[in-house]
Amino acid sequence: MTQRLTIVYQLASWVCTVLAWTNGAILLWDGFANAEYRVLTFAVALLFGVIGGTVLGVERSLSQIYRCSDKTSEEQAGLKTASAWTLLYVCLVFGVLLIGVVMAIGLVAIVERLQTGFHIFG
Numbered sequence: 042m043t044q045r046l047t048i049v050y051q052l053a054s055w056v057c058t059v060l061a062w063t064n065g066a067i068l069l070w071d072g073f074a075n076a077e078y079r080v081l082t083f084a085v086a087l088l089f090g091v092i093g094g095t096v097l098g099v100e101r102s103l104s105q106i107y108r109c110s111d112k113t114s115e116e117q118a119g120l121k122t123a124s125a126w127t128l129l130y131v132c133l134v135f136g137v138l139l140i141g142v143v144m145a146i147g148l149v150a151i152v153e154r155l156q157t158g159f160h161i162f163g
Contacts, residue, residue, distance in 0.1 A: 046130035054100035060144035061093030078162035
């Protein structure tokens with residue numbers, strides 16, 4: 042069960058990272074064209090980049106920790122650690138999916154605003 046949750050968590054975190062970095066890239070692109078709100082646009086783009094980087098960093102670190110823990114748990118018959126990992130992955134999948142939904146809604150809103158001919162800020 043934990044192995045499937047690990048894969049689901051990895052996929053969800055990668056999608057969330059791509060959405061966050063796409064939002065940031067679009068904001069950077071719009072920021073170059075909008076001199077009046079350039080600093081604000083770049084700050085928000087940086088925030089999206091940090092969110093994506095944090096999600097990806099947690100996923101990469103947790104994958105390494107899980108691999109090390111999985112090898113030692115097999116040797117020590119860690120039923121408690123297996124249930125703890127399952128609960129951790131369930132919580133992380135839920136959290137990353139929520140962040141991904143927010144990033145997707147933000148992406149739709151950004152694209153809609155740009156399609157109407159307005160800058161994101163201003």
